[in-house]
Amino acid sequence: MRAFTVAGDLLREAAARRWFLALGIALTALLLLLLTSLRLEVVDGALAASRLFGKPLYHDIQAADVALRPVFLVSSQLVFWGGLGFGVLACADFAPALLSPGRIEHLLSLPVRRWELLAGTFLGVLALALGGAVYASGGLVAVLGMKTGAWTGWPVVSALLAAVAFGSVYAGMLAVSVWVRSAALSAGAGASLVVLGLLATHRRTLLDLMGAGLGRTLFAGLTAVVPPLGRLADAAGALASSAPLAPGGLLRLLAGTVAFAAALLAVAAWRFERRDF
Amino acid sequence: MPAAFAVTSLRKRFSTRLGRTEAVALDGVDLEVPRGEAFGLIGPNGAGKTTFIKCLLAISHPDSGEVSLLGGRPEDPRTRARVGYLPERLTLPGAWTARAFLASVARMKGLAPGQAGLDALLGRVGLAEVGERRIRGFSKGMRQRLGLAAALVGTPDLLILDEPTDGVDPLGRVEIRQLLAAELARGATLFINSHLLSETERICTRIGILSRGRLVRSGTLEALTAVQQRWRVRFAAGPELAPGPLLALGFEPVEGGAWEIAAPDAPALNRALDGARASGALLVALERASRDLEDVLTEALAAGAA
Numbered sequence: 001m002r003a004f005t006v007a008g009d010l011l012r013e014a015a016a017r018r019w020f021l022a023l024g025i026a027l028t029a030l031l032l033l034l035l036t037s038l039r040l041e042v043v044d045g046a047l048a049a050s051r052l053f054g055k056p057l058y059h060d061i062q063a064a065d066v067a068l069r070p071v072f073l074v075s076s077q078l079v080f081w082g083g084l085g086f087g088v089l090a091c092a093d094f095a096p097a098l099l100s101p102g103r104i105e106h107l108l109s110l111p112v113r114r115w116e117l118l119a120g121t122f123l124g125v126l127a128l129a130l131g132g133a134v135y136a137s138g139g140l141v142a143v144l145g146m147k148t149g150a151w152t153g154w155p156v157v158s159a160l161l162a163a164v165a166f167g168s169v170y171a172g173m174l175a176v177s178v179w180v181r182s183a184a185l186s187a188g189a190g191a192s193l194v195v196l197g198l199l200a201t202h203r204r205t206l207l208d209l210m211g212a213g214l215g216r217t218l219f220a221g222l223t224a225v226v227p228p229l230g231r232l233a234d235a236a237g238a239l240a241s242s243a244p245l246a247p248g249g250l251l252r253l254l255a256g257t258v259a260f261a262a263a264l265l266a267v268a269a270w271r272f273e274r275r276d277f
Numbered sequence: 278m279p280a281a282f283a284v285t286s287l288r289k290r291f292s293t294r295l296g297r298t299e300a301v302a303l304d305g306v307d308l309e310v311p312r313g314e315a316f317g318l319i320g321p322n323g324a325g326k327t328t329f330i331k332c333l334l335a336i337s338h339p340d341s342g343e344v345s346l347l348g349g350r351p352e353d354p355r356t357r358a359r360v361g362y363l364p365e366r367l368t369l370p371g372a373w374t375a376r377a378f379l380a381s382v383a384r385m386k387g388l389a390p391g392q393a394g395l396d397a398l399l400g401r402v403g404l405a406e407v408g409e410r411r412i413r414g415f416s417k418g419m420r421q422r423l424g425l426a427a428a429l430v431g432t433p434d435l436l437i438l439d440e441p442t443d444g445v446d447p448l449g450r451v452e453i454r455q456l457l458a459a460e461l462a463r464g465a466t467l468f469i470n471s472h473l474l475s476e477t478e479r480i481c482t483r484i485g486i487l488s489r490g491r492l493v494r495s496g497t498l499e500a501l502t503a504v505q506q507r508w509r510v511r512f513a514a515g516p517e518l519a520p521g522p523l524l525a526l527g528f529e530p531v532e533g534g535a536w537e538i539a540a541p542d543a544p545a546l547n548r549a550l551d552g553a554r555a556s557g558a559l560l561v562a563l564e565r566a567s568r569d570l571e572d573v574l575t576e577a578l579a580a581g582a583a
Contacts, residue, residue: 016372
């Protein structure tokens, strides 16, 4: 399937971009800093003392895995919201660059179907998001695991939720790009979806505060279909910090997010198939 | 064997988002080009040449009409796998190396990009030394050569080249002509869209002239440039060459010291030549008079406008 070839080429293109090089270097530097500066003393599975740059962090003696929960909770939120923000900015140009005059004509003359080009672009960006999220969370788990002996895979699973959330946002960015080839509009669409996703999280509360009218109906309609990103972020935090989570609720949330992305991709593919270049 | 490409009643108009027609790019074009030919499409700016190519490759969707490409449909990836295309203004990924770009095109065509094959391709277009250099540092001519190399990936049966020598220096143009001649010799069909008539004339054996979306002339180069019933003669220079008798016989002086005469058939031509020789003129060359492509284009456009 040529979509994977397109995705591979997108990853090669990303590797040559400063945005992604800077992210890779920043994450690696941060992990190395933690690895060299964080001192954790574990006695019989309990965190007896912790120091960062020589300064004490905790005074209470706790089981190492319990002590690490808040760390994983914060890091999961950083990966989720930081990843969304970074992704919206850094990936806004991929589809417009693909559709640029002189490039899209060449691509469409090759034996690749239009939907494969679109799917490949989406898969490539999704792979980038997954890679970034797993690298950041996996690196943190590895550093803390080596220092405490408490190993857990949940922060990585939580990072996968962040990648899924970004996938739904990027599907909207891609759909907008197929209509209007503009990196700024693509980024704007992504940012709008993030804000709408936050509003959708508090939909019921906000609707209660609104008076009846067109604005309320519009808000109700929009927030009914946009994935509630805040709830996804909460779920990611709960997973990372081993907090209890209703599995049925998470599955429904994920299914809704995936359906939203699939619907946007279908609209984008419909438009792309009919468009002249 | 099916034609390299054939279009029937091809129509394409461009309209605004509100549905108002802005321009008719192609207005019922019928054209068939046999395989193994070098076909050149010429015409003024805005005649619809690039739109024609885009419709041929399903990059744009025609409003109506039939398109057949190498006996198949252009929407079919298997058909497009046998086509090499160089767009008019190819945008290349600047951060990639030339070799990486060609490898990507090869993968898209379902081929395994081998190092030796890519090097050979780069060598054919004169970029062997810069295969590992990033494209953003390439000159316009180098980019054009790389685009041509991309079109050649997978030894396609049909090469569609939109302004292939644009930005290329004169020596490079000669190299590209030689490369295209080699492609033609191996059996590929060439479709060249160029505003350089001399280039088209040197490479192509068959010409189509597009004006305002209509194909106003089409045929072999020989047939289009030949002037029926007219002959060009050259006499040896010297004191025996008297213009008076030649003018009386119906010869007309043309540029380069040659003469032309209108003769409806062979006996009439021979009578005129006998008369010239009798007056002392010594015949050294005789050929059918022809026009260059520029004359043909000018005449076709004038006829189309009338």
